[in-house]
């Protein structure tokens with residue numbers, strides 16, 4: 001840390017206005033924990049936050065919702081101090097209609113680390129203590145960062161029909177796509193194929209035991225009947241619908257911001273497709289820890305080597321889309 005009373009944090013003041021700045025070390029409220037961040041990963045949504053293409057971003061904000069760290073203080077849970085932890089990122093209000101329906105990730109007044117509250121791209125940040133889980137000894141902090149996207153993947157699979165015996169297609173071999181692919185294999189899908197133009201990402205898919213092809217047109221002769229769109233690219237949507245077997249399910253998990261795309265509603269009508277949206281996980285972190293512990297899901301092949309936090313700008317600005325999840329280290333132990 002830079003001093004006992006201040007921490008370095010990535011402060012985003014507006015689109016493309018961001019800097020590592022020193023700021024006072026946050027003070028945890030009675031139900032919060034102060035966490036020293038050891039690792040923080042950056043996903044496509046964070047890049048949108050930095051670039052100003054997130055449709056409802058509020059600035060200034062400290063990004064970072066995929067993280068691992070160590071508890072420095074927790075007034076209501078002193079037993080956590082010194083513990084290596086990961087955490088649930090969202091805190092629903094518990095009072096609105098979606099919360100009443102049990103759809104907590106759709107809460108109308110959601111408090112979300114890295115979006116509505118300060119995130120983990122900092123040497124330390126605060127988080128509700130109830131959201132924390134111990135990082136299992138077998139997992140590195142870098143791997144711990146991927147539990148959040150794994151929760152998204154678990155929720156995507158939960159939104160889909162039972163995958164056992166189905167032909168599953170995944171569009172996009174990014175982190176979430178390859179996590180969904182691994183979950184589909186573990187769920188005894190009859191086949192799992194990821195469509196991905198990047199040869200590098202297809203190699204990673206292969207390392208994880210997932211078949212791949214370079215283009216959606218390769219599915220033409222034998223279309224999958226459950227398709228996950230994990231691209232976050234709006235123009236993929238109409239093509240993905242066309243590439244899904246008639247009567248199949250299309251699960252939209254990638255976030256494409258405010259982008260629009262021409263698409264014919266009749267594609268859904270004529271093929272009797274079922275289209276489902278996936279926003280984020282909630283209450284899945286224990287299941288995420290379980291599927292990693294069983295070995296059903298491997299995280300290491302999805303991660304970059306650790307990158308010093310001070311190098312964030314070159315990494316995030318120079319690479320249009322990093323091949324693997326970029327994981328930054330703060331230098332805090």
Ligand SMILES: [Zn+2]
Pocket residue numbers: 043044045046065066149
């Ligand atoms: Zn993310």
Ligand SMILES: [Zn+2]
Pocket residue numbers: 092093094095096097098099106107108109110
């Ligand atoms: Zn709510």
